Amino acid sequence: MSQKKLTSYPKEKINILLLENISDAALEEFKEAGYVNSRKVKGALSEEELIKEIKDVHLLGIRSKTQVTSKVLAAAKKLQAIGCFCIGTNQVDLKNATEQGVAVFNAPYSNTRSVAELVIGLSVMLIRRIPDKNTAAHKGNWMKESTGSYELRGKTLGIVGYGNIGSQVSVLAEAMGMNVIYYDVETKLPMGNATQVRTLKDLFSQSDIISLHVPSNKSTVNMINKQTLKHAKEGAIFLNYARGEVVVLEDLKEALEKGQLSGAAVDVFPVEPEKNGAAFTTPLQGLPNVILTPHIGGSTEEAQHNIGLDVSSKMLNYLEKGASFGSHTVPALSVPAIENTHRILHIHKNVPGVLSEINQALSGKNINILGQYLKTNDQIGYVVLDVDSKLSQEAFALLKEVNHTIKTRMLY
Structure with missing residues (x-):
């Protein structure tokens, strides 16, 4: 798999919003990866302000002040992942984020x-x-x-x-x-x-x-x-x-x-x-x-730099490879790339029969699955499928119609 072309979507259409003066190390990581629409804001946003900003955001970065509530998540129609550039995740409604298939990452060791x-x-x-x-x-x-x-x-x-x-x-x-x-x-x-x-x-x-x-x-x-x-x-x-x-x-x-x-x-x-x-x-x-002291226990240049690299790396791995290792919401999967395939991500409610329905839908159309990875938690299941590249668009359309689907994404 070419490292120059990890995604099938135009990177310039991906919007990344970083709040609370997150380290420039994170911003540089996103921009070096080709995500030119990466924006950094110095302060936190109120719930009302964040609801207005988040409508077209794909990746959101916060620290400890910004509260990502159920109302914010309801307005985040395109949101794929939230990065908490700090130790904790209690500022995010994790239950609601899980139900919506939004991955939440943090940096538990960096400071x-x-x-x-x-x-x-x-x-x-x-x-x-x-x-x-x-x-x-x-x-x-x-x-x-x-x-x-x-x-x-x-x-x-x-x-x-x-x-x-x-x-x-x-x-x-x-x-x-x-x-x-x-x-x-x-x-x-x-x-x-x-x-x-x-x-x-x-x-x-x-x-x-x-x-x-x-x-x-x-x-x-x-x-x-x-x-x-x-x-x-x-x-x-x-x-x-x-x-x-x-x-x-x-x-x-x-x-x-x-x-x-x-x-x-x-x-x-x-x-x-x-x-x-x-x-x-x-x-x-x-x-x-x-x-x-004003909540500065982990506020050193070294810590913020390391946190910026740690969380941005996790978010990029999820966005570009489907790897959810370190997520508190989407079940953790670390998946290898398979040559000459297209990768589809499928998040669904964790109820019996979904994986069986996925396999039946694809086999019914003679779509060969070259790699399949599943991980579940109490609320949702996360499936990564590598399928025949010639039939990937048809497979993607079928997966979107599977019962109990929360989110489906064509990765590459």
């Missing part, structure tokens, strides 16, 4: 190092009470003292959520001479000498520093609250560089004011401004030894 390094840096800053000394110095007050300042070496770091970022933090912390314990809802193989504990209570009561690295879902919303925090070791430090909905900020404020915690660093909040420069308030403002 791992950026967040992990910052967590270690913040731990040093807070355990040395640098925020207070920095504030005093800016006000002209010389606070040269060691009282309340400690080293990381020999302290215990408690990690809540031992996934990609949590385990990377674990490795860096051990390199700093820390003891590491972690809590996760699943049994996880530890990195280095880290030890898994059975309960959050165990972790909070033993940790000098507590760092959150959990996703936002029904089980984690408000999981850190007054009841959880009361078990914290007196004088512990608390960091949340995970998701804003996980922590009840009023309860965290109370724990800081009472001295149960000696410091905190928070990067994510239940409600965040949509644009840079917008007004922002939180109960944690003005508290001593507290570092507040």
Whole structure:
């Protein structure tokens, strides 16, 4: 298969929209692949604005602010894939995207190092009470003292959520001479000498520093609250560089004011401004030894560049080859190219008999299937068919008429 001609449709007719100042690395990838109608917008769009923009969009790129709702998806008649150029996908209505056969990709690993390094840096800053000394110095007050300042070496770091970022933090912390314990809802193989504990209570009561690295879902919303925090070791430090909905900020404020915690660093909040420069308030403002950052845990040049390459590559592989590896909606398939065939993609509701109907329809017209790949999830099935190139248009027409069809696409 010629790499110069991967698709049967004119690339200049494919519209790509990238929002929220996604890295230029992604834009360059699309343009180098021949997609000249690739447009980048600096900020997020509201639901109403996105509904107006998305009508003729084939590929949509977003970060964490843009919400792709059921109303947006209903207006996206040509949409093939959504790229979340970040770790999470909770800003997309995944159920609705699945039902409409829209592939959703993200970059779960690309900013791992950026967040992990910052967590270690913040731990040093807070355990040395640098925020207070920095504030005093800016006000002209010389606070040269060691009282309340400690080293990381020999302290215990408690990690809540031992996934990609949590385990990377674990490795860096051990390199700093820390003891590491972690809590996760699943049994996880530890990195280095880290030890898994059975309960959050165990972790909070033993940790000098507590760092959150959990996703936002029904089980984690408000999981850190007054009841959880009361078990914290007196004088512990608390960091949340995970998701804003996980922590009840009023309860965290109370724990800081009472001295149960000696410091905190928070990067994510239940409600965040949509644009840079917008007004922002939180109960944690003005508290001593507290570092507040504007959701920049993974915001380094390296991370954004890597995310741009990672997600754009997945989207291009899906658009041009039908490969859905890494998708959260369309079942994951990685398929080889077969010479002298035409490839058709078929997405359908996952009900019995669809594959049988596909095969019967094609065999009834003596259309030879040279390659067939199927993967399903609870909602939909995804079939990639390589057929005789001389009969591909007839095959394409037949597949569009198969019962329970959601989306059919002639790839090449």
